[in-house]
Amino acid sequence: MKSLHPLLASLLAVTALTGASLARAQDVGDWPSKPITLIVPYAPGGFADTRMRLIARKLGDALKQTVVVENKAGAGGVIGTNLVAKATPDGYTIGAGNLAPLAVNPSLMAQMPYKADKDLAPIILVENSPLVLSVTNTLPVKNLQELIDLAKKKPGTLTFGSSGVGGAHHLSGEMFREQADIDIVHVPYKGGSPASADLMGGHISMMFEMGYAALPAIQSKKVHPIAVTSAKRLTVLPDVPTLSEAGLPGFESYNWQGIIAPAGTPAPIIAKLNTELNNILQDPEVQRAIADTGSQAGGGTPDDFAKFIASETRKWAEVIQKGNITLQ
Numbered sequence: 001m002k003s004l005h006p007l008l009a010s011l012l013a014v015t016a017l018t019g020a021s022l023a024r025a026q027d028v029g030d031w032p033s034k035p036i037t038l039i040v041p042y043a044p045g046g047f048a049d050t051r052m053r054l055i056a057r058k059l060g061d062a063l064k065q066t067v068v069v070e071n072k073a074g075a076g077g078v079i080g081t082n083l084v085a086k087a088t089p090d091g092y093t094i095g096a097g098n099l100a101p102l103a104v105n106p107s108l109m110a111q112m113p114y115k116a117d118k119d120l121a122p123i124i125l126v127e128n129s130p131l132v133l134s135v136t137n138t139l140p141v142k143n144l145q146e147l148i149d150l151a152k153k154k155p156g157t158l159t160f161g162s163s164g165v166g167g168a169h170h171l172s173g174e175m176f177r178e179q180a181d182i183d184i185v186h187v188p189y190k191g192g193s194p195a196s197a198d199l200m201g202g203h204i205s206m207m208f209e210m211g212y213a214a215l216p217a218i219q220s221k222k223v224h225p226i227a228v229t230s231a232k233r234l235t236v237l238p239d240v241p242t243l244s245e246a247g248l249p250g251f252e253s254y255n256w257q258g259i260i261a262p263a264g265t266p267a268p269i270i271a272k273l274n275t276e277l278n279n280i281l282q283d284p285e286v287q288r289a290i291a292d293t294g295s296q297a298g299g300g301t302p303d304d305f306a307k308f309i310a311s312e313t314r315k316w317a318e319v320i321q322k323g324n325i326t327l328q
Contacts, residue, residue, distance in 0.1 A: 028268045031091050035066040038259075039087075039095040041080025043073040047129075047212065047293070048257055052096045054289055055126060055259070055280060062276040076166060077101035078113065081260075085114035089121075089264035094273070097122065097260035097305075099168060103312035107320045108166045108327060116313070121265050122305035124277045125258040125298030127290050130230035131172050132214040132237065134223040138202040144227050144246035147206070151182035158184045158205040161195035165327055168255035169195070171316055172208035172229055174323045179248050199223055210255055211236065211294020229253040236294045256312075258298060258305050274302055 038056050042048045053069050060067040072080035077100045084095035102116045114120070133144075139158075141147045151158050160176075162169035165188050177184050187204050189195040192213055199207045200222045211234060217223045218237070227243040228234050231252055243251035259277060261270060280286055281297050290297045298305075319325075 028091075028266075028272050031269055031272075032063055032065040034092065035068050036060075036063070036091070037093045038067050038069050039080050039084050039093065040069055040071050041073060041077035041096060041098065041101055042071065044071045047210065048096055048098060051126065051257065051289070054286060055277070058280040058283060058286060059273075059276060062280065076105055076109075078105055078109070081116075081120070082113045084260060084262060085119040087262045089262040089266075091261070091265055091269035091273075094123070094259055094261045097258045097309075099254070099256050099312065100166060102260075102309050104166055104171065104316050104320075106313065107317040108325065116309065117306075119263050121261045121263050121270055122302050122309060123259040123261055123270055123273050124281075124302065125256065125300060125305045125308055126277070126281065127295045127298050128230070128254040128256045129168075129210055129212075129293070129295040130228050130234060130254055131168060131208040132211055132218070132228050132234075132240070132294070133172075133176070133206060133208050133226045133243065134199065134214055134218065135206045135226055136199055136202045136204065137222065137224060139205055139224075141226070142224070144241075144243065144248070147226055148180045148182055148247070151180070151184055155183035156185060158182075159187050160184055161187045161189055161199055161204040161207040163192040163195060164188050164190065165325065166320075168210070168253065169208045170325075171319055172253040173206075174325065175251070175253060175319050176208070176243070176248070178319065178322055179251060208253070212292075215294065230296065234294050235291060256298070256308075270302055 038052060040049050040052045049071060056067040056069050072083050077098050081101035087093035106112055106116055135141060141150055160173040162173060173186060195207055196209060198204050200217055218225050225237060225240045227241050227246045229243055229252060233242060278299050281299050287297055
């Protein structure tokens with residue numbers, strides 16, 4: 001058998017080495033070989049923190065490595081999200097990716113320390129959390145059309161509360177005002193709890209509120225639910241129609257969260273995290289926790305999450321522009 005030409009032999013050797021390198025690039029090597037930090041850009045004990053701690057525990061079990069949750073609250077989620085964006089992209093720092101810091105604040109704030117579409121790598125959408133539009137019991141309405149009719153009859157007199165400017169409560173109310181073509185007055189509070197208390201007390205007319213937070217007042221009949229902001233009715237409120245069903249076709253609004261990493265995190269690690277998190281979202285304990293709060297489990301590919309963030313950014317940018325909304 002004739003020996004190979006030296007040049008051909010060299011080419012074959014390079015090809016073999018390249019193939020081996022590509023094969024290694026498709027796996028994650030010894031990752032993770034140390035604890036992973038999951039940054040939550042909100043305070044301990046809140047909705048985002050509670051969910052992410054459950055996800056962190058399940059992810060740690062799946063990866064056989066500790067996932068440590070660190071709360072870095074402030075500036076509407078921007079401080080913690082910026083820490084993720086600036087972290088070393090080695091798979092050992094990931095973060096919770098939420099509505100405000102990814103899709104709202106870029107339009108609401110004059111300056112941002114990061115570019116959500118360039119400095120962060122989406123991994124997966126964890127959940128969509130629809131809101132419930134409830135009215136105070138002193139308001140003489142029982143459905144969405146009656147509420148719209150009353151608002152048109154008394155322009156500038158009905159009020160809607162929120163947990164603060166730029167949050168899901170506020171922006172849902174702004175989108176409602178725009179789509180229903182009504183004049184209602186925004187009343188921002190420092191948090192959802194005082195706004196909810198004033199709704200029950202009759203001091204504000206209505207409020208868009210997260211399902212988990214709205215349920216106790218609804219179940220005790222201290223407020224009246226009018227509609228939900230999801231595309232489908234919620235299993236926890238099967239008799240409450242969607243806003244789309246009730247007269248505002250296409251109305252959808254969610255407070256959502258997912259998992260993100262610094263841009264440049266190796267693709268095999270992103271893929272591994274996505275696979276494990278998709279499996280975790282099928283876990284009965286996780287599904288039950290999500291459903292019990294009136295939320296809907298996410299899932300899908302990193303590209304799916306990236307497209308979702310881009311769509312949400314466009315939607316809320318339009319609402320913010322039309323409503324001339326600022327943080328002042």
